[in-house]
Amino acid sequence: MSPRNISLSDSLHVAILASVLCLVIYWLIRDSQRVRNLSGKHVFITSCDTGLGNSLAKWLDKKGFCVIAACATEKGRLELQSCSSLSLKTVNLNLADSNSIARAVAFVTEETAGKGLFGLVSNTEETAPIAPTDWLRIEDFHSVLDVSLLGLIEITLKLLPLLKKAEGRVVNLINAKGLMAFVGGGYTLSKWGMEAFSDTLRIEMQHFGVKVSIVEHGFFKAGVVNSDVIEKYLSRLWNRLTPEIRDTYGEKYFVEYIKAQRSSVKRLCDSDISKVIKCMEHALIAKYPRTRYGAGWDAKFFWLFLSYAPSCLSDMLLCMMFPAPAASGRSVPGVLINI
Structure with missing residues (x-):
């Protein structure tokens, strides 16, 4: 190879590296820019009784936002008020309930007083019932989808005029388990549905200055369903099964399945909920939100990896995580990895 060719090759490599470096610097500068004058801006958050919604409401309240927190229970509403600013x-x-949604929208409209809504954070922590598909009935799907998908879509649609008026932003909080379908029920369906709804909404609303972000989070102690609740749902579903279906799974499968679900609550939970809060805060206050x-190691690596892995590989790993039904002829325990 001639010196001239070597020189051209080296120059090309340097140019590529310089271009990549410039793009990284540009992205870092762009990502660090913040919206000014946040004081007095209204943010509406759903599901604030406990968990991530509750923590975010308190966090943003301390930051000076005018927080409107939606709670499903009177107890949750009063407890949140007692430890927050006026x-x-x-x-x-x-x-x-569409009537309840309409009343909440009317309340937000009155509170914003013509200024519009700067932020909508949609969050639900409804996860049950999660079980093998042939344990479920259509009403079990409705109990999750009506809240975690259709309810969030309905309130978003009704608040869009206020969001467009303020050129605000929508932040949809979605469990990263929704990236990978491996358990029956409406939970994963609702998460996939919110991913699709968020993507279409982001493309359409950019013309009106409304920004839409998705925060995909892993397991956190403040946002995970109690293992006793999971066991209660599974026991109710198991007890209503026909003898034929119970025989195909076997009593040992039921015990091992509960054990796997209980282990997932204990083993994957991250104690640092601020990882999620900081993502949601950035999505709300960044001039150019992502x-x-x-948020969380399992969201960034485990679930994301499974969602992109070849189906033969992900299927094999998921089969290793759960016990096998008695009718399969496989050894029932066989749970090598607890999720």
Whole structure:
């Protein structure tokens, strides 16, 4: 190879590296820019009784936002009010009830007083019932989808005029387990549905200055369903099964399945909930919020890896995580990895 060719090759490599470096620097500068004058801006958050919604409401209240927190229970509403500033307002909201949604929207409209809504954070922590598909009935799917998908879509649609008026932003909080379908029920369906709804909404609303972000989070102690609740649902579903279906799974399968679900609550939970809070805060106050955020090691690596892995590989790993039904002829325990 001639010296001239070597020189051209070296120059090309340097140019590529310089271009990549410039793009990284540009992205870092762009990502660090913040919206000014946040004081007095209204943010509406769903599901604030406990967990991530509750923690975010308190966090943003301390930051000076005018927080409107929606709670499903009177107890949750009063407890949140008791440990927040006077500027934080609460409203009862049942996402499965259109009348309740309409009342909450009217409350937000009155509170914003013509200024529009700067932020909408949609969050539900409804996970049950999660079980093998042939244990379920159509009403079990409705109990999740009516709240975690259709309810969130309905309230988003009704708040869009206020969001467009303020050129605000929508932040949809979605469990990263929704990236990979491996358990029956409406839970994963609702998460996939919210991913699709968020993507279409982001493309359409950019013309009106409304920004849409998704925060995909892993397991966190403040946002995970109690293992006793999971066991209660599974026991109810198991007891109503026909003898024929119970025989195909076997009593040992039921015990091992509960054990696997209980282990997932204990083993994957991260104690640092601030990882999720910081993502949601950035999505609200950044001048150029990201399209997607990953919060938690399992969200960034485990679930994301499974979602992109070849189906033969992901299927094999998921089969290793759960016990096998008695009718399969496989050894029932066989749980090598507990999720």
